Amino acid sequence: MTAYLITNVSVLGAAPTDLLIRDGVVAETGVGLTAAGAVVVDGTGLVALPGLVDLHTHLREPGREDAETVETGSRAAALGGYTAVCAMANTSPVADTAGVVEQVWRLGREAGLVDVQPIGAVTVGLAGERLAELGAMADSAARVRIFSDDGHCVADPRLMRRALEYVKAFDGVVAQHAEEPRLTEGAQMHEGEISTRLGLTGWPAVAEEAIIARDVLLAEHVGSRLHICHVSTAGSVGVLRQAKARGVRVTAEVTPHHLLLTDEKAVTYDPVYKVNPPLRTAADVAALRTALAEGVVDIVATDHAPHAVEDKECEWAYARPGMLGLETALSITLDVLGPRWDLIAERMSRTPARIAGLTEHGHDPAPGAPANLTLVDPAAQRVIEPTELASRSSNTPYARMTLPGRIVATFLRGEATVLDGKAVK
Amino acid sequence: MIRHLLSSADLDAGTALQILDTAAEMATVAGREVKKLPALRGRTVVNLFYEDSTRTRISFEAAAKRLSADVINFSVKGSSVAKGESLKDTALTLQAMGADAVVVRHPASGAPYQLADWIDGSVVNAGDGTHEHPTQALLDAYTMRSRLGRLAGLSVAVVGDVLHSRVARSNVLLLSTLGAKVTLVGPPPLIPVDIAAALAPGTAVCYDLDSVLPQSDVVMMLRVQRERMNDSYFPSAREYARRYGLDGSRMRRLPEHAIVMHPGPMNRGMEITSEVADSPRSTIVEQVANGVSVRMAVLYLLLGGNNR
Numbered sequence: 001m002t003a004y005l006i007t008n009v010s011v012l013g014a015a016p017t018d019l020l021i022r023d024g025v026v027a028e029t030g031v032g033l034t035a036a037g038a039v040v041v042d043g044t045g046l047v048a049l050p051g052l053v054d055l056h057t058h059l060r061e062p063g064r065e066d067a068e069t070v071e072t073g074s075r076a077a078a079l080g081g082y083t084a085v086c087a088m089a090n091t092s093p094v095a096d097t098a099g100v101v102e103q104v105w106r107l108g109r110e111a112g113l114v115d116v117q118p119i120g121a122v123t124v125g126l127a128g129e130r131l132a133e134l135g136a137m138a139d140s141a142a143r144v145r146i147f148s149d150d151g152h153c154v155a156d157p158r159l160m161r162r163a164l165e166y167v168k169a170f171d172g173v174v175a176q177h178a179e180e181p182r183l184t185e186g187a188q189m190h191e192g193e194i195s196t197r198l199g200l201t202g203w204p205a206v207a208e209e210a211i212i213a214r215d216v217l218l219a220e221h222v223g224s225r226l227h228i229c230h231v232s233t234a235g236s237v238g239v240l241r242q243a244k245a246r247g248v249r250v251t252a253e254v255t256p257h258h259l260l261l262t263d264e265k266a267v268t269y270d271p272v273y274k275v276n277p278p279l280r281t282a283a284d285v286a287a288l289r290t291a292l293a294e295g296v297v298d299i300v301a302t303d304h305a306p307h308a309v310e311d312k313e314c315e316w317a318y319a320r321p322g323m324l325g326l327e328t329a330l331s332i333t334l335d336v337l338g339p340r341w342d343l344i345a346e347r348m349s350r351t352p353a354r355i356a357g358l359t360e361h362g363h364d365p366a367p368g369a370p371a372n373l374t375l376v377d378p379a380a381q382r383v384i385e386p387t388e389l390a391s392r393s394s395n396t397p398y399a400r401m402t403l404p405g406r407i408v409a410t411f412l413r414g415e416a417t418v419l420d421g422k423a424v425k
Numbered sequence: 426m427i428r429h430l431l432s433s434a435d436l437d438a439g440t441a442l443q444i445l446d447t448a449a450e451m452a453t454v455a456g457r458e459v460k461k462l463p464a465l466r467g468r469t470v471v472n473l474f475y476e477d478s479t480r481t482r483i484s485f486e487a488a489a490k491r492l493s494a495d496v497i498n499f500s501v502k503g504s505s506v507a508k509g510e511s512l513k514d515t516a517l518t519l520q521a522m523g524a525d526a527v528v529v530r531h532p533a534s535g536a537p538y539q540l541a542d543w544i545d546g547s548v549v550n551a552g553d554g555t556h557e558h559p560t561q562a563l564l565d566a567y568t569m570r571s572r573l574g575r576l577a578g579l580s581v582a583v584v585g586d587v588l589h590s591r592v593a594r595s596n597v598l599l600l601s602t603l604g605a606k607v608t609l610v611g612p613p614p615l616i617p618v619d620i621a622a623a624l625a626p627g628t629a630v631c632y633d634l635d636s637v638l639p640q641s642d643v644v645m646m647l648r649v650q651r652e653r654m655n656d657s658y659f660p661s662a663r664e665y666a667r668r669y670g671l672d673g674s675r676m677r678r679l680p681e682h683a684i685v686m687h688p689g690p691m692n693r694g695m696e697i698t699s700e701v702a703d704s705p706r707s708t709i710v711e712q713v714a715n716g717v718s719v720r721m722a723v724l725y726l727l728l729g730g731n732n733r
Contacts, residue, residue, distance in 0.1 A: 200535070315535065
């Protein structure tokens, strides 16, 4: 196993030091380390972070390998500084059995670029009618702990209550896609001034907030863990703030795009900006940024959603919702939070690892810690070129934008997955 | 002159008035024995219709033919579109055929914007989803000016299903640009959120038709689909007609000079009674005739106008 000596690197913004990585762990830290046979990585000017953990990734395999595969998505993740991603269940077939989650888990192992932790569907076929075999998925080799019908809301309150209760048996968590379906029939974008002008059916903020309000009450009632996917409105932040103050065991994520972009982007009718939940207003963006800094929203999760060209190069109403995120998430979080490295590590690595139960991830680079880490050049500026991304798809909303920060290297259990800004395999 | 006509917001007051003045000249052609001008000879106009709309299509077809353009009608039925060809591939096909202008009707809001990105010719929005229908707004403005002699300062009530109406959006934008005062009237679920901020700051909203009528110079009734009641926008067709339909007694609350408009096709007995539709105040048939003149003006100015 190759050893790596990272020299003169700033761990989470602290004074520069050296990091020796050997046998899958951080073996030693300190100034002026030497190690015979180790590959030296010059860390001058770079910041070392615990490897990022994404709680919300769509890898599209099985079923839409034309848009992304476990391998291409893993490569995009490693290039984005991730060492673990949680793969959403809305594949084809749906990841609602032990067989499918084990297939995804095995594909992740074979790709070997990040740990791929499958998420299991809450209901059979994401249909919202009856529970999938959650226990079988939990007991499988994939050891599923997060369950989500993402893309669809578990709208039936009785079913949601049962799911929250059932997963207590194996310390699972239900990740809710909060969208009251009757309030969003035909919805195309945020309901507001812009949707009125564009004649696109509105997706009202209340459709998200009503479900979050209901579900925090359900979670409180049954004493279960609840996670809210892609919070997008100021009102949702208010509901979460109150629930957390009462001690409800709820966590929440925000996507990079909801931290940066607004519904104004829809005015060109370019479906690259179509996403679910939709881009909201500047006031929502401001509330989400504050909530993320304060911890009312616990983590950044990408909702990386690759789509084939023909699913995006079409009429807005016919386009599939979603945008790429893995290779740009850290840059946007850095842009939004500034170089507050401990806070970034908390929101992008430690807390998501804790929610997902990924005990090998989310540890700061220190002697004895698993060597899952990434090196960032905070001074770099990148112009995003869609065709240069490692994802098989190119539906990034940041095309030709200049974003701060660049991932220089990523290590998974001591093995380099990215060096010199390039994937090693 | 602008290159495309995608939205009434593309038109400033000067351009809009130029189109209306040109339409007035075009209207004189309709009175001649030979209803044809050579202006667009050798030019190709494609009518690309993804929705059935015989009225709008033949209006554009007549307009293009009176200007001597070659007209190709490309509709969903009997074309590759029905087999699932993408809008982009269709656009590339039209581009390869050398279409100088594409008149597009599409059920998806915004589709003409994408088309305009993909082809070199001019694109005219002939109605996209629930977004806009700018030539309808132009023909409505033309009709108002013909009947009432002016547009600035007019009070126009637009009544009905504003939420789903591309005609309403285009009219609010154009009439505001031309100095008219628009009041939107309808049951609250059919009035879209933030409409004044979205379209024109001076736009008013009122839920009571009777209180609006005495101050109105123009009442424009929008088509209301009966199926909307199944989605709880209003309880029943009868209740809709009672509260927001224009019947004879309501019409008599209007000022003496006021006119009644409807973009067609009408639901007689729903938003408008036959007594009103067939009355001298009604401009419904004139609107159809004016539509050809206005569309001639638009095609002429986009394709053959003063910039060439």
